[in-house]
Amino acid sequence: MRLDNKVTLITGAGSGIGRATALLFASEGAQVMVSDVDEDAALVTADMVRKSGGTVGISIGDVTEEGTAARIVQQTITQFSQLHVLVNSAGITARNLPSDSKPFDVWRRVMDVNLNGTYLMCWSAVPEMERAGGGSILNLGSIMSHVGYPPQFKSGFNPYPVSKGAILQLTRNLANDLASRNIRVNCLAPGFTETSLTESLTKDRETLAFLQSRHPMGRLGKPEEIAHAALYLVSDDASFVTGTSLAVDGGYLAQ
């Protein structure tokens, strides 16, 4: 198994890509710490992992709070003694926020969860990975780490692509610094994927057809397809891979 005895902490594990990743990692022998701000959702994922025969712990909290991010890492250490892998999958889009939110409040919250939350989790995890002799961090970027939203979205002031672009730069910067400490840092760049994050878009048939047409493969991704790429990047199969972004996007970025 590819993650035998690896302690893996996954934020945003209550849903979508984080949940699929938790299930796949557990099936590959990892001890999985499921973390999410949504307790009910985290409990469901943990139950699914347990029922599939995996080893699991839970830590609830909002990754944008400095003390909470540190606590999530410490609870992982308390439960499993070490930390080898961190997957930062907690993330939101402007669509997650109330439609009457002020534009700058939307900007601040999306940057806070996507970028600052990723930073805080990395900050607390790195010393523990060093203590374990090395590790691997995987940040959820996006195709929007590389390109802006299509003009049809009419959303030039949307913070999401900006937050994801910054995550790629955080990934590169950390990778350069941490390589000598045996910690690899990479980024995944999924195309539009069928999760609750995109539900409000995909339930509209016209928008769904538009999004499908933007991907050369003519469809959206599935969370399990993203999880398989995550497994590759955090496992020893990718032992010489750091500071990079892997597109899992049905060809979106190839155009």
Ligand SMILES: NC(=O)c1ccc[n+]([C@@H]2O[C@H](COP(=O)([O-])OP(=O)(O)OC[C@H]3O[C@@H](n4cnc5c(N)ncnc54)[C@H](O)[C@@H]3O)[C@@H](O)[C@H]2O)c1
């Ligand atoms: N679905 C897509 O099309 C897509 C494409 C590219 C990248 N991504 C990225 O992948 C990651 C996972 O997205 P998903 O599609 O699985 O979304 P999702 O909405 O299904 O899951 C995200 C999870 O993050 C949790 N979360 C939100 N804010 C949090 C906070 N402050 N602290 C802790 N947990 C928090 C949510 O409760 C939820 O369980 C995100 O970073 C997203 O930006 C998604």
